[in-house]
Amino acid sequence: MPEEHLDLRAGRDLILRQLRVRWLSLFVAFSAGLSWGLLRLVVPVITGLTIDRAIVHENHGLLVRLVALLVVVVAFQAVFAGTRRYWALRTSYRIEADLRMELYDRVNRLSFDYHDRTATGQLMARGSVDLHEIQGFLVNIPINSAYLLMATGSFFLLLRVNVTLAFLAMAVYPVVTWLSVRFFSQLEPGTERVQVGLASLTSVVEESIAGARLVRAFGREKHEIGRMEKVAGDVHRDSMEVVRLRTVYGPLFYFLPGIGQLVILGYGGWLALNGHMTTGQLVSSLQFLNMLVWPVQSLGEMIASGQRALVSGARVWNVLKEEPTITEAPHARRLPAGGGEIAFNNVTFAYQENRPVLDEFTLDVPAGTSIALVGATGSGKSTVARLLPRFYEPESGAVKIDGTDVRELRLKDLRRNIGIVFEETFLFSDTIRNNIAYGRMDASDEQIERAARLAHAHDFIKNLAEGYDTIVGEQGFSLSGGQRQRIAIARAILMEPRILILDDATSSVDARMEEEIRTALREVMQGRTTLIISHRLSTISLADQVVLVDDGKVAAVGPHADLIRSSHRYREVLGQLEAVAS
Amino acid sequence: MNAEVTGLPDRAPRANGLAGAMRMLAPRWPAIAIATAAIVIYTFASLARPLVIQYALDEGVGTGGDGGSGEKLAWAGGVFFALLLLVYVFQGLSTFLVNRIGQDFLRELRIRLFSHYQRMSLAFFGRENAGRLVARMTSDVATVNDVLNNGFLMVVQSTLTLAGATIILFVLSWQLSLATAIILPPLVIATVIFRVYSERAYGSVRERIADVMIHMQESFSGLRVVQAFAREQRNMERFGAINEKNFWANVNTVRISALFFPFVEWLSAVGIGIILYFGGRLVAGDAVTIGTVTAFVFYLEFIFQPIQNLSQVFDMVQSAGAALNKIFGILAVEPDVPEAVAPVALAAPLAGRIALDDVTFGYNPERPVLRNITTTIEPGQHIVLVGPTGAGKSTLAKLMTRFYDPVQGRVTIDGYDLRTLANSDLRRSVTMVPQEGFLFTGTIRENILFGRPDASPEAVEGACRTLGIDGFVESLPHGYETMVSFRGSRLSAGEKQLVSIARAFLADPPVLILDEATSSLDPATEEQVEEALRKLLKGRTSVVIAHRLSTAEHADRVLVVDDGAIVEDGNHRELLARGGYYSALYRQWTSGRAARSA
Numbered sequence A: 001m002p003e004e005h006l007d008l009r010a011g012r013d014l015i016l017r018q019l020r021v022r023w024l025s026l027f028v029a030f031s032a033g034l035s036w037g038l039l040r041l042v043v044p045v046i047t048g049l050t051i052d053r054a055i056v057h058e059n060h061g062l063l064v065r066l067v068a069l070l071v072v073v074v075a076f077q078a079v080f081a082g083t084r085r086y087w088a089l090r091t092s093y094r095i096e097a098d099l100r101m102e103l104y105d106r107v108n109r110l111s112f113d114y115h116d117r118t119a120t121g122q123l124m125a126r127g128s129v130d131l132h133e134i135q136g137f138l139v140n141i142p143i144n145s146a147y148l149l150m151a152t153g154s155f156f157l158l159l160r161v162n163v164t165l166a167f168l169a170m171a172v173y174p175v176v177t178w179l180s181v182r183f184f185s186q187l188e189p190g191t192e193r194v195q196v197g198l199a200s201l202t203s204v205v206e207e208s209i210a211g212a213r214l215v216r217a218f219g220r221e222k223h224e225i226g227r228m229e230k231v232a233g234d235v236h237r238d239s240m241e242v243v244r245l246r247t248v249y250g251p252l253f254y255f256l257p258g259i260g261q262l263v264i265l266g267y268g269g270w271l272a273l274n275g276h277m278t279t280g281q282l283v284s285s286l287q288f289l290n291m292l293v294w295p296v297q298s299l300g301e302m303i304a305s306g307q308r309a310l311v312s313g314a315r316v317w318n319v320l321k322e323e324p325t326i327t328e329a330p331h332a333r334r335l336p337a338g339g340g341e342i343a344f345n346n347v348t349f350a351y352q353e354n355r356p357v358l359d360e361f362t363l364d365v366p367a368g369t370s371i372a373l374v375g376a377t378g379s380g381k382s383t384v385a386r387l388l389p390r391f392y393e394p395e396s397g398a399v400k401i402d403g404t405d406v407r408e409l410r411l412k413d414l415r416r417n418i419g420i421v422f423e424e425t426f427l428f429s430d431t432i433r434n435n436i437a438y439g440r441m442d443a444s445d446e447q448i449e450r451a452a453r454l455a456h457a458h459d460f461i462k463n464l465a466e467g468y469d470t471i472v473g474e475q476g477f478s479l480s481g482g483q484r485q486r487i488a489i490a491r492a493i494l495m496e497p498r499i500l501i502l503d504d505a506t507s508s509v510d511a512r513m514e515e516e517i518r519t520a521l522r523e524v525m526q527g528r529t530t531l532i533i534s535h536r537l538s539t540i541s542l543a544d545q546v547v548l549v550d551d552g553k554v555a556a557v558g559p560h561a562d563l564i565r566s567s568h569r570y571r572e573v574l575g576q577l578e579a580v581a582s
Numbered sequence B: 001m002n003a004e005v006t007g008l009p010d011r012a013p014r015a016n017g018l019a020g021a022m023r024m025l026a027p028r029w030p031a032i033a034i035a036t037a038a039i040v041i042y043t044f045a046s047l048a049r050p051l052v053i054q055y056a057l058d059e060g061v062g063t064g065g066d067g068g069s070g071e072k073l074a075w076a077g078g079v080f081f082a083l084l085l086l087v088y089v090f091q092g093l094s095t096f097l098v099n100r101i102g103q104d105f106l107r108e109l110r111i112r113l114f115s116h117y118q119r120m121s122l123a124f125f126g127r128e129n130a131g132r133l134v135a136r137m138t139s140d141v142a143t144v145n146d147v148l149n150n151g152f153l154m155v156v157q158s159t160l161t162l163a164g165a166t167i168i169l170f171v172l173s174w175q176l177s178l179a180t181a182i183i184l185p186p187l188v189i190a191t192v193i194f195r196v197y198s199e200r201a202y203g204s205v206r207e208r209i210a211d212v213m214i215h216m217q218e219s220f221s222g223l224r225v226v227q228a229f230a231r232e233q234r235n236m237e238r239f240g241a242i243n244e245k246n247f248w249a250n251v252n253t254v255r256i257s258a259l260f261f262p263f264v265e266w267l268s269a270v271g272i273g274i275i276l277y278f279g280g281r282l283v284a285g286d287a288v289t290i291g292t293v294t295a296f297v298f299y300l301e302f303i304f305q306p307i308q309n310l311s312q313v314f315d316m317v318q319s320a321g322a323a324l325n326k327i328f329g330i331l332a333v334e335p336d337v338p339e340a341v342a343p344v345a346l347a348a349p350l351a352g353r354i355a356l357d358d359v360t361f362g363y364n365p366e367r368p369v370l371r372n373i374t375t376t377i378e379p380g381q382h383i384v385l386v387g388p389t390g391a392g393k394s395t396l397a398k399l400m401t402r403f404y405d406p407v408q409g410r411v412t413i414d415g416y417d418l419r420t421l422a423n424s425d426l427r428r429s430v431t432m433v434p435q436e437g438f439l440f441t442g443t444i445r446e447n448i449l450f451g452r453p454d455a456s457p458e459a460v461e462g463a464c465r466t467l468g469i470d471g472f473v474e475s476l477p478h479g480y481e482t483m484v485s486f487r488g489s490r491l492s493a494g495e496k497q498l499v500s501i502a503r504a505f506l507a508d509p510p511v512l513i514l515d516e517a518t519s520s521l522d523p524a525t526e527e528q529v530e531e532a533l534r535k536l537l538k539g540r541t542s543v544v545i546a547h548r549l550s551t552a553e554h555a556d557r558v559l560v561v562d563d564g565a566i567v568e569d570g571n572h573r574e575l576l577a578r579g580g581y582y583s584a585l586y587r588q589w590t591s592g593r594a595a596r597s598a
């Protein structure tokens, strides 16, 4: 996979945009945080005053008053702490949820071409790990600002006691800050590698489970275990790298503030001994330093977390900035009444540049008929089918339904009127009922059962342990291939579409049942259009018209009986070269 | 879908995870012992620091009453520094050791769990939700990781600190200790209440976030269906509701913690107030010194922090215990298709005579899918299985490759029961291309190499040439190095099947089973592939499942499977003559040709 381009500035703008939206609650959290930080400075001050004025001078009245003041001040402090915590967390979760919704909406609307080149796992990571990273950063902004205020405040209060002492004691803090910035920036590549390692560990597990059939079939268990040993080993190695850094730096963050306390104890003690400073002042100075053990190292963490949040923001932005290539026209119309006439006018299309799939493809399908697309593997049959519901946009030319260009139609209206059964069946891990009703949640049980009957699925569903309430296992693999396909057909029929597309939808169904399904369908599709893609002679021959797709063009059109007589290429594709001779 | 959403019970078996973890950790006892010693040392060293402050104040500065002494102050400073150094060294040592033990343990656990998955049958993967199996190896292991890295350290350290601080305080002044103890009941009660509520709140967050993940996963991977059925709007609404629920579950945890933590903060300040008040009065009565009062103020933290730590660890240990139980529960599942303990040693490569002897099988033993099947496939025979959908053809193939073991009867190859063979011998002899095609994330070349990893690039290209698909692969933008992925690859359905076939082609086994492996190919390509296979498979056994009867025309033998039994057996001509299911099916199949002559 190519490296993703990360625009950190866009990541920042995204985060700022969300902060602007939630400015009020953020402001509350922020102010509460700062007030809390200020009040926290009061505790050591009162402690010092109490010792000096009340305890040393044995002033009982003052002692009571000061202690009461302490309790009251701290009560306020607690209120601010609670307010800060509540609004900071709530706002950060709000922003996370908002972004997730936006991401989900975007992914939902992005067209097939985007999903062709993007792995699901990657999108999942955007919606979980990355958003979490942003949330983790945002939540700490108010408290870290408060910490900064506390550190500055402590310094000024120490200055008032003794200038030399203040500078000596606080001297370690720039060092700690510098170290913590260094530490977290050194930590960053390691933690990133661990994250990447865990992501690939997850995908090794996922694939080995999803591909378990193949792993078993080819006896590749040892190879898979080898892959796991490698990724688990990588995670171990990178984690140990992180551990080594933590071992070196971690204890320093206790050691250095301890040195600050030592300075106060030694130098301050000496000052007190010589009467240049009171005992109370000494105790409160020690408390200030004690209070700052956490805040100062958190600055480095904050910076690192901010950087991660920017990267995550940029990744999320990379999804959000994508525009769906298929969009509704401003004045999109409803699909006009009609019988499902289809027209391709000179349609040229390519998934990738220089590899044209359709080249001036022109085809007219009268309403109410059934048409079969025939062609070699990779000739572009499915592509034709995908252009009809506008999953992709032609480079040139037009696709029309009942005389209207599909680009002028409302997307939802267009797609609801086309029932498509993909060649690769995808079922949701849900009940059979919900899978069939996927396109029409409001369908009644009778309607669902009728669709299942038409698709010849009712009989086997009824025989399942829990009938329509049976949950189809992972990817529907607890059903046989033909059973899965029939559920997909029922799902499409239930939509009562004007146009039904069966893209090799019965390849795993035996010829006999296929015939029965087709007979049943002919009845429901009376007056509607059916587009069938198949490689089976028996299926093809039943269509009103057959279209031979070759070289991106319509190579021949006509009833099967005509084509097999007239077209050499047709006989060739169908493996019926000897047919003419007979 | 996950149980949280579907209401299905989580059927994951449980086992005693703690015992299992202990067994795995036991061999590492020397490291654990050293780590514990290191934690003890640095905990005591940090406990001693307020005592030094007290000494410095009382004896050095002179608040003890006997006047100060510069020398004693210097001594105090020296000891303080020595304590800092001790903490520094032993904290580092314990951090390193504890994490090292934890990481080793995790690596071992992951590999063990994964290797266990590899021994599991497909039935296991049918039963277990894939997402949950992944979670065992990721989030559950991460939960255990948390406890190993922090939990152990915190338990030892917090218990020691709490005990040590209590003793020191009582020794310093029992009166002041008793006075301070007033705040303990509210602290403990608040902590317990908080834990109960937060456990509940975080439990619901875990459920809600699982819902969010499952819904995202399902709609992202099924996006083509979502758009084809125009379900975007509807899904948005559903996801919106799920997302909002997750948000409110989070806010719920915030409500609780926004009350609890500030309360504790306030309580600790009240504690300082109490110490100052009673301490002040005691100082007045000359019962204690100012240094002692100060030491109390500093020790308060040594009481508060451990209590909260311990309650947090309690949670951690609980959820890690649950995770361990789930992990070891999976490890305790015996493979239902176990490899033979003492496999037969094969003298020569297998010839490929497959025999089914009165085989009965059902995915659910009470609902047999295959009933009393007895048949023998001679080496070198080319067999085609046909029959209505859901009849049990794929199931039969899965029994021949021992994806499952029969409920009754036995499957043998060259007379050996499959259950007595080593997996490696079996896999080398019998290979199957499953009905559900699958491409791994990687290049086309890597996907083909999966069949035989040691094959040379020429062999890969050779296999493609013989199949006649080299032209197609080379026409891709990056040829053999074109990336494909297990969802959303950019090949047509038929092209994917061709890659799958090339993979089996390269593996070149004595017995090859193709389960509708050519169902999406156009007949001409299919014919070409079959031609190539016929050449490759000369003298080898092959079993092909197909709905297209053109395949059957060339077969040595056609087996018709219907409703779990082999109902017809013979070659194409014989079966046609018999006028049974096959001949009817064949008439259907050739109706296309009939239509032409009509």
Ligand SMILES: Nc1ncnc2c1ncn2[C@@H]1O[C@H](COP(=O)(O)OP(=O)(O)OP(=O)(O)O)[C@@H](O)[C@H]1O
Residues within 6 Å of the ligand: A116, A351, A352, A357, A375, A376, A377, A378, A379, A380, A381, A382, A383, A384, A423, B489, B490, B491, B492, B493, B494, B495, B520, B521, B522
């Ligand atoms: N999403 C995609 N991105 C890029 N190329 C694609 C994509 N889908 C198909 N192609 C290429 O476009 C060509 C036409 O593919 P299409 O799926 O339409 O073939 P098809 O006629 O349906 O074949 P089959 O019978 O095998 O299903 C193929 O060469 C294929 O490799």
Ligand SMILES: Nc1ncnc2c1ncn2[C@@H]1O[C@H](COP(=O)(O)OP(=O)(O)OP(=O)(O)O)[C@@H](O)[C@H]1O
Residues within 6 Å of the ligand: A477, A478, A479, A480, A481, A482, A483, A508, A509, B126, B363, B364, B369, B387, B388, B389, B390, B391, B392, B393, B394, B395, B396, B435
């Ligand atoms: N993993 C499974 N768990 C439970 N039941 C299963 C599982 N796989 C298949 N079945 C059931 O077993 C029966 C036989 O399935 P099988 O896949 O063998 O059919 P098949 O003959 O291959 O059909 P098709 O032609 O549709 O592929 C079906 O009724 C199916 O629902």
Ligand SMILES: [Mg+2]
Residues within 6 Å of the ligand: A381, A382, A383, A423, A503, B492, B493, B494
């Ligand atoms: Mg196709």
Ligand SMILES: [Mg+2]
Residues within 6 Å of the ligand: A480, A481, A482, B393, B394, B395, B435, B515
């Ligand atoms: Mg099958």
